[in-house]
Amino acid sequence: MDFNLSKEQSLIQQMAQEFAEKSIAPVAKQIDEESKIPEEILAGMAELDLFGIPFPEEYGGADGGYDGYVLAMEQIAKVSGGVAMTMAAHTLGLGAISGFGTEEQKKKYMIPGCKGKHIVSFAFTEPGTGSDPKQITTTAVKQGDSYILNGTKRFISNANFPGAMVVFARETESGEVTAFILDKWAEGYSISEPWEKIGMHGGQLLDVYMKDVKVPADNLLGKIGQGFPILLLGIALGKIGTSTAALGGTLAALEEASKYAREKTHRGQPIAKFQAIQLKIADLAIKYETARWLCYRLGCLANDIKDPGKFATEAALVKAYCGDNVVDAARIAVDVHGSYGLMRDYTIERVYRDAIIGPEIEGVADMQKMIVAASILRSKG
Numbered sequence: 066m067d068f069n070l071s072k073e074q075s076l077i078q079q080m081a082q083e084f085a086e087k088s089i090a091p092v093a094k095q096i097d098e099e100s101k102i103p104e105e106i107l108a109g110m111a112e113l114d115l116f117g118i119p120f121p122e123e124y125g126g127a128d129g130g131y132d133g134y135v136l137a138m139e140q141i142a143k144v145s146g147g148v149a150m151t152m153a154a155h156t157l158g159l160g161a162i163s164g165f166g167t168e169e170q171k172k173k174y175m176i177p178g179c180k181g182k183h184i185v186s187f188a189f190t191e192p193g194t195g196s197d198p199k200q201i202t203t204t205a206v207k208q209g210d211s212y213i214l215n216g217t218k219r220f221i222s223n224a225n226f227p228g229a230m231v232v233f234a235r236e237t238e239s240g241e242v243t244a245f246i247l248d249k250w251a252e253g254y255s256i257s258e259p260w261e262k263i264g265m266h267g268g269q270l271l272d273v274y275m276k277d278v279k280v281p282a283d284n285l286l287g288k289i290g291q292g293f294p295i296l297l298l299g300i301a302l303g304k305i306g307t308s309t310a311a312l313g314g315t316l317a318a319l320e321e322a323s324k325y326a327r328e329k330t331h332r333g334q335p336i337a338k339f340q341a342i343q344l345k346i347a348d349l350a351i352k353y354e355t356a357r358w359l360c361y362r363l364g365c366l367a368n369d370i371k372d373p374g375k376f377a378t379e380a381a382l383v384k385a386y387c388g389d390n391v392v393d394a395a396r397i398a399v400d401v402h403g404s405y406g407l408m409r410d411y412t413i414e415r416v417y418r419d420a421i422i423g424p425e426i427e428g429v430a431d432m433q434k435m436i437v438a439a440s441i442l443r444s445k446g
Contacts, residue, residue, distance in 0.1 A: 074136055077118065077129050081137035084113055090144045097415050100259065100266040102148055110148075111181025115141070116155055119367075120163055124171050125179030131302075135309045135364035139357075142313020143320075146419030147267025149313060151184065153306025154222030154268070158185030161231045161299035162246065165287040174229040174246060183228025186249065187303065188218040188273055189296060198233075198242050198293050203275065205234035205243060211279045212236075212245060218273040224249065224256050225271060231299070232275075233292050241290030245280050253278040264418030265310075298373050300427065304380040305363055307427040311391035312353075312360045314420045318391070318398035319349040321413045325402050336401075345397050352394045359383045378440040385433035388424035395420035 070078065088109050089096075096102055110116060118134040120126025127133070134156065142149035159178050162170060162185075177183040194200035203216025214234055224230070229246050236243040247254070257272035287295050323346055326337040336342050363383045370376045395417040399406035406413050424430040 070136075073129070074133060077127075077133040078136040078140065080113060081115065081140040084109060084115075085140045085144045089141065089148055093145045093412075094415070096145055096147050096267040098266070100147070100261075100269065102151060102267045106148065107181065107184075110152070114179070115152065116181040116184070117159070117175075117179025119156065120159060120175060120179050124163070125176035127179075130364070131305055131367035132361065132364040135305060135312075135360050138306060138309040139313045139316065139360070142310040143317045144313075145267065146265035146310060146314060146415075146422070149306075149310040150265045150268025151223060153303065153310055154187060155185045156306055157299060157303035158187040158223075158229065158231050160302040161187060161244070161286065161295055162229065164298055164302075165244070165291070165295050166246070167283075169283070170246060170286070178228060184223045184226035185228050186221055186223045186226075186230040186273075187299060188221045188224070188230050188232040188247075190219050190221070192217055192219045192272070198296060201233060201235050201242055203232070203234040205236045205245060205280070207236070207238055207282070208279075210282050212282060212285070214245065214247065214275045214278040214280055216275050218275075220260065220270045221256075221273050222268060222270060224273050225259075225269060230273070231286060231295075232273075233296060236289050239289050242292030242296075243289050244286040244292045244295045246284040246286050247275075247278060247280050251278055251280075262422065264415070264420070264422050294373070297377055298370075301373070301377040301380040302367060304384040304427050305360070305367055307423070308356075308363065308380075308383045308387040309360045311387040311420070311423040312356045314391040314416055314423065315349075315353045315356050315387075315394040317416045318394040318413065318420070319346075319353045321411075321416060322346060322349055322398035322401040325405075325411075325413075329402075329405075342401060345401050349394055349397055352390050352397075356387045356390050359386060375440075378437055381428065381433040381436040384427060385424075385430050385437065388430050388433075391420040391423045 114127040117126035118129040119131045122128045178185045205212040205214050230249050232247045253276040255274045259269040326342050327335050329336045398413050
């Protein structure tokens with residue numbers, strides 16, 4: 066058991082940290098206000114292979130593993146939740162193609178995705194069914210050498226970018242939920258205006274409308290009826306991104322609170338002298354360290370998944386903890402700032418809004434706890 070970063074891991078972490086601080090941080094407030102990521106940021110991420118860290122070089126990736134992905138995501142999320150959200154959803158979609166795609170599908174969709182030429186989406190949630198696979202209403206009807214997709218998906222990240230979308234629909238002949246790879250902006254594909262969410266601005270969520278969208282039969286991902294296993298593993302891998310985005314927010318809360326405590330004075334001395342402030346800083350450090358090692362471990366586990374069900378439980382545990390943890394951390398950091406923490410002039414205000422999203426996405430916190438509890442109670446040990 067080695068808790069030290071390898072040379073390669075350290076280089077990934079340093080690269081992401083330098084890019085985040087030099088390129089993203091100066092425009093983080095702009096991204097939050099405009100809810101749009103500048104093209105030069107996306108281009109810079111592509112140049113540094115940030116869109117393909119965990120994937121093999123033969124498919125355009127950086128071959129850095131999910132452990133490397135966690136290290137990079139933490140640094141990106143520390144300065145911009147919206148950029149991290151975009152990167153996480155993209156990696157989720159690519160992970161599904163990597164895990165279940167044919168060789169032809171991987172070459173066609175992963176290479177431009179890993180290189181950042183395309184930004185990938187993962188579309189399952191629907192307006193009337195939420196994330197319950199038994200109630201999915203989007204349909205896929207076989208027609209010659211194609212499938213015709215009809216339906217609406219809700220809260221879909223990256224739906225406005227060109228590239229692949231892993232979409233789940235009920236294959237009408239079998240009645241089974243099945244996954245397909247759809248080329249966004251195909252005929253019949255359209256999107257809503259972005260939802261105006263509370264935080265993580267820049268990481269846009271949109272509704273997707275499919276009206277007689279033709280998808281080649283070759284774009285069937287996995288097998289007919291394999292939608293749920295693909296969803297299970299895909300969402301589990303996706304929780305690496307959302308958990309680490311929360312980790313980055315926790316680190317931001319710690320750093321912003323520490324900086325403010327050293328700089329804000331009371332009667333000529335920094336407020337860091339007060340024991341009450343010191344206790345809050347210690348609480349933030351504890352919250353960061355516990356979340357950090359959970360996320361780092363999850364990234365390492367994802368590199369060699371032997372039991373997808375067990376990994377899904379591990380991912381649920383980490384997601385539940387980190388999602389709640391970042392909200393608590395941001396609140397403590399706001400307390401350190403006092404009234405100033407409520408002002409948009411201070412970074413912690415944005416960190417707090419971003420944090421609120423953590424427990425609600427990629428599976429609400431209570432549902433993740435139910436998954437963990439069910440696994441424990443099923444075991445005989």
